[in-house]
Amino acid sequence: MTTGTPPHTxxxxxxxxxxxxxxxxxxxxxxxxxxxxxxxxxxxxSTRRMETQPTGExxxxxxxxxxFTARTPRTLAMVQEGLTAGWLAEWTRRVPSxxxxxxxxxxxxxxxxxPPAGMSTLGxxxxxxxxxxxxxxxxxxxxxxxxxxxxxxxxxxxxAEQLVLNMPAPQILPLLEGTVRELARLRDVTFAxxxxxxxxxxxxxxxxxxxxxxxxxxxxxxxxxxEHTKRPPGHPPALMLHARADWSQAHLNDERxxxxxxxxxxxxxxxxxxxxxxxxxxxxxxxxxxxxFPGGYGWLREAALGWCGDWCSPDPHGPxxxxxxxxxxxxxxxxxxxx
Ligand SMILES: Cc1cc2nc3c(=O)[nH]c(=O)nc-3n(C[C@H](O)[C@H](O)[C@H](O)COP(=O)(O)OP(=O)(O)OC[C@H]3O[C@@H](n4cnc5c(N)ncnc54)[C@H](O)[C@@H]3O)c2cc1C
Numbered sequence: 001m002t003t004g005t006p007p008h009t010x011x012x013x014x015x016x017x018x019x020x021x022x023x024x025x026x027x028x029x030x031x032x033x034x035x036x037x038x039x040x041x042x043x044x045x046s047t048r049r050m051e052t053q054p055t056g057e058x059x060x061x062x063x064x065x066x067x068f069t070a071r072t073p074r075t076l077a078m079v080q081e082g083l084t085a086g087w088l089a090e091w092t093r094r095v096p097s098x099x100x101x102x103x104x105x106x107x108x109x110x111x112x113x114x115p116p117a118g119m120s121t122l123g124x125x126x127x128x129x130x131x132x133x134x135x136x137x138x139x140x141x142x143x144x145x146x147x148x149x150x151x152x153x154x155x156x157x158x159x160a161e162q163l164v165l166n167m168p169a170p171q172i173l174p175l176l177e178g179t180v181r182e183l184a185r186l187r188d189v190t191f192a193x194x195x196x197x198x199x200x201x202x203x204x205x206x207x208x209x210x211x212x213x214x215x216x217x218x219x220x221x222x223x224x225x226x227e228h229t230k231r232p233p234g235h236p237p238a239l240m241l242h243a244r245a246d247w248s249q250a251h252l253n254d255e256r257x258x259x260x261x262x263x264x265x266x267x268x269x270x271x272x273x274x275x276x277x278x279x280x281x282x283x284x285x286x287x288x289x290x291x292x293f294p295g296g297y298g299w300l301r302e303a304a305l306g307w308c309g310d311w312c313s314p315d316p317h318g319p320x321x322x323x324x325x326x327x328x329x330x331x332x333x334x335x336x337x338x339x
Contacts, residue, residue, distance in 0.1 A: 006030040007304070009335075010150060010158055012138050013166030015043030016321060017308040019126035020328030021164060021335075026130055028336050033158055034130060035150065037137035042123020043166075044284065045321055049118075052200045052236045053277050059236045060118040061198035061227050063282045066212070066240070067091050067112040068122070068321035074329055075322050079113055087125055088115050091230050092211045098224075098270055099216040114230045122321070141175045147304055162304040164331065168286035169293065169311055180303045186293065189311050192245035193252055194287035197263040199279040204228070204237035205271055213270065220247045220266040239274070241267050245288065256281040289319040297331035306331055 009025055011018045014036035022032045036043075044064040052059050070079045082088025091114040096105045115121035140151040147161035165172045169189035176183055205226065212225035223242035228235040241263045243251075251259055260281040268274065289311035296314030299306040310319040314326035 007147075007161035008033070009162050009164060010035070010148060010160035011164045011166055012036075012141075012150065013043065013309070014038075014041040014123060014127060014132050014134065015166050015309060016045055016123060016126065016324040017310065017312075017328035017331075018043075018164065018166030019123055019130070019132075020325045021166075021308055021332045022130050022132075022328075023126055024329060024332035025335065028332075032131060033160060034127075034132040035136040035138055035152070035158065036132065036134050039134055040120060040123075041127045041132055041134065042120040044287070045119045045122050045324075047118025047120040048198055048280060048282070050198065050200055050238075050278055050280065055236075057236050059200045059227070059238045059278075060231060061238055061240050062114070062119040062225075062230070063196040063198050063240060063280075064284065064287075065119050065321050066223060066225060066242070067114045067119075067230075069110060069112060070322060071317060072315065072322065072326065075325055078325070082113075082115070082125065087117070087121055088113055094210065095212050095214050096210050097216050098213040098218070103210065103213065116230065116232055118230075138175065141179070143179055143303070162306070162335075164306040164308060166307070166309050166328075168289075168309065169307070170286060172307065180300060180305055182300050182303075186298075186307070188291055189289065189293050190291040191286040191311070192288045192290050193248040194245060194284045195243040195248045195251060195259050195263065196282045196284065197241040197243075197260050197267075197279060198227070198282075199239045199241070199264060199267075199276045201237040201239060202275040202277050205239075205274055208271070215270060218244075218266060218270060220244060220263060221270060224267055224270060239267060245290075248283075248287070252283070252285075256283075259283075292319060297327050297334065299331065299334055306335075 008031040046064040137153040148163040169186040211229040222244045225240045227238040297308040308327040310324040312327045
């Protein structure tokens, strides 16, 4: 590694943790490059746009993170920034539960935040001014005397003095197997999958006023949201459905079309009949960490290699948006205080 000039950091993954880290390092004047395999930034905090028929209006459905909460001063400051700038809004303080056919409310009163343009706005806002290349699937990582070399599927190569991995741990291991011994610790990190179905409706549901339901004892579904309640008035009525982890695991390799029909049928069992004008199914293979890494981030100084993400444990509140942000920020604090 060079001395005097700050190191060039390569971050694989433009999820919220990777972007939070990239932003802080960039603000401190460091040279940072971010690569992501997806078409856009923001990872699992993501929004699918669907053209509705016959009007051609655009519906926005959050098929990953549904909303986020903020408990720590740093996240609350980001929330305040977003509310003031107008890209963020408080969605709701109530999400009733559905159990055995009954909807019941136990108000917890805490604010749930969603950008009106969709959850992917979080990543887009963090990525402003950063050097991010999307559509870059990293297929090989190699140590070399000056640091690291990443090779993408299309043959592109990027070198940097230090490397940070923001993808889910199970996706890191195949890329680095046999290079750095300490990575064996990541083998204990596990994830549960989630099937998600988004549907644009011909009409909103009848006689309901809740924004979403947490579904407690349905064999397939655990979440149903009226997505349009997150959006500016006039947005087409739309539902987002998330399947339970055990159901998703049991149906992991089912055809998309079969999953779509099964989850729409499950939703009709919960809310009654509705008509769909367009729908999609998305499988998250690594949706929710079930066993996390015991630390807010990882940093192996000798190897100039680190990792961050919601699968680390920067706080006790579980693997969510805020955990991803905190993990990225904790790693940036560690890297900046070292220099
Ligand atoms: C269905 C679902 C519902 C959720 N609901 C909520 C919720 O209501 N509230 C909440 O707070 N959180 C929720 N979450 C969790 C939240 O989305 C995550 O905690 C957060 O987005 C994780 O961010 P991250 O930076 O850790 O990782 P990720 O978002 O997973 O980012 C990793 C990035 O790495 C990229 N990548 C992976 N492999 C490669 C490669 N080889 N080359 C290049 N790039 C690569 C991926 O494309 C991705 O962009 C939900 C998640 C899901 C899936």
